[in-house]
Amino acid sequence: MQTVTLAVLGAGAWGSALANLAAKNGHSVRLWSRHQAQSLREVVESADLIVSAISMQGVRAVVEQMQSLAIAKPAILITATKGLDPTTTLTPSQIWQAAFPDHPVVVLSGPNLSKEIEAGLPAATVVASEQMVAAEVVQAVFSSGIFRVYTNPDPLGVELGGTLKNIIAIAVGVCDGLQLGTNAKAALVTRGLTEIIRIGTHWGAKTETFYGLSGLGDLLATCNSVLSRNYRVGYGLAQGRTLSEVLATLEGTAEGINTTQVLIQVARQHNISIPISHQVYRLLEGEITPQQATAALMLRDTKPENNVLRF
Ligand SMILES: NC(=O)C1=CN([C@@H]2O[C@H](COP(=O)(O)OP(=O)(O)OC[C@H]3O[C@@H](n4cnc5c(N)ncnc54)[C@H](OP(=O)(O)O)[C@@H]3O)[C@@H](O)[C@H]2O)C=CC1
Numbered sequence: 001m002q003t004v005t006l007a008v009l010g011a012g013a014w015g016s017a018l019a020n021l022a023a024k025n026g027h028s029v030r031l032w033s034r035h036q037a038q039s040l041r042e043v044v045e046s047a048d049l050i051v052s053a054i055s056m057q058g059v060r061a062v063v064e065q066m067q068s069l070a071i072a073k074p075a076i077l078i079t080a081t082k083g084l085d086p087t088t089t090l091t092p093s094q095i096w097q098a099a100f101p102d103h104p105v106v107v108l109s110g111p112n113l114s115k116e117i118e119a120g121l122p123a124a125t126v127v128a129s130e131q132m133v134a135a136e137v138v139q140a141v142f143s144s145g146i147f148r149v150y151t152n153p154d155p156l157g158v159e160l161g162g163t164l165k166n167i168i169a170i171a172v173g174v175c176d177g178l179q180l181g182t183n184a185k186a187a188l189v190t191r192g193l194t195e196i197i198r199i200g201t202h203w204g205a206k207t208e209t210f211y212g213l214s215g216l217g218d219l220l221a222t223c224n225s226v227l228s229r230n231y232r233v234g235y236g237l238a239q240g241r242t243l244s245e246v247l248a249t250l251e252g253t254a255e256g257i258n259t260t261q262v263l264i265q266v267a268r269q270h271n272i273s274i275p276i277s278h279q280v281y282r283l284l285e286g287e288i289t290p291q292q293a294t295a296a297l298m299l300r301d302t303k304p305e306n307n308v309l310r311f
């Protein structure tokens with residue numbers, strides 16, 4: 001394809017990896033961090049694509065800064081953040097779309113541990129949008145021999161798959177940290193997926209999306225790798241460390257901590273059963289030990305294996 005100009009916002013682990021993928025494909029890439037001399041205005045000026053890889057806590061601030069700039073042409077906005085806004089419970093793409101109603105918004109999410117991608121190992125991802133033409137442009141920009149990009153018409157499902165799996169990754173980190181075995185881990189991932197589908201479909205996403213790369217795929221990646229910060233949070237808690245102690249040595253952002261808080265609010269408001277996320281919440285709040293969380297899950301009322309319905 002012809003080369004384009006990208007502005008990548010957020011020079012953290014994921015922003016840098018995405019910038020490198022696009023640059024290797026011959027595109028002109030400008031990477032923005034709030035600590036650098038080049039202004040946001042200069043970086044986004046005349047960009048064809050603007051990629052946000054800002055962690056959730058900074059999304060609103062960056063969106064507001066962007067609104068104060070006149071973006072001349074209808075650049076495609078791509079969000080790669082895996083989080084939920086604590087104040088409104090909105091997803092990052094919903095925040096971007098509300099702020100820029102005339103711009104196409106594309107969600108990029110999948111099993112994409114940035115260190116593996118930076119090492120040149122093969123990976124696949126999903127770009128999802130209500131505007132399929134925009135998703136196809138993003139697909140062409142990032143596709144390469146090491147990065148296979150699929151399009152998907154369910155941006156909410158793709159975004160929630162990548163976001164909600166972080167909570168299950170914390171739970172699985174606990175499971176591995178306590179050495180509970182492979183059967184327990186398989187149960188947790190499978191019932192975790194059920195929980196993600198239950199809440200995601202309530203939100204309006206499509207069930208089948210969660211069986212794809214951004215749901216099941218990202219669960220498999222983050223629940224099986226010490227490269228996952230969310231997994232490492234759970235693992236550290238299982239070793240008896242406090243959350244502050246774990247975070248003090250964690251490189252980068254573990255979005256699952258904030259996402260758990262937001263998800264619990266949503267589930268309470270709508271009376272949706274999310275037992276694994278609930279135990280992760282109580283553990284993160286310091287209300288229970290990892291052993292008590294395990295017992296609470298195992299000793300719930302017996303029931304049929306209901307994979308999708310609310311209870
Ligand atoms: N790393 C990975 O493997 C993947 C990460 N993601 C998702 O991408 C997002 C970013 O993750 P990652 O890059 O790993 O995290 P990092 O912690 O490495 O980077 C976070 C980035 O967000 C920026 N940021 C945070 N707050 C603000 C703010 N108020 N204003 C401007 N910039 C801000 C940081 O800037 P500064 O450096 O100045 O603090 C930094 O560039 C997360 O939502 C994560 O879940 C998705 C797929 C893979």
Ligand SMILES: O=C(CO)COP(=O)(O)O
Pocket residue numbers: 082110111112113114166169218221222227228229230231253254255
């Ligand atoms: O989302 C990721 C991989 O797809 C990164 O996972 P962590 O944020 O847990 O490191």
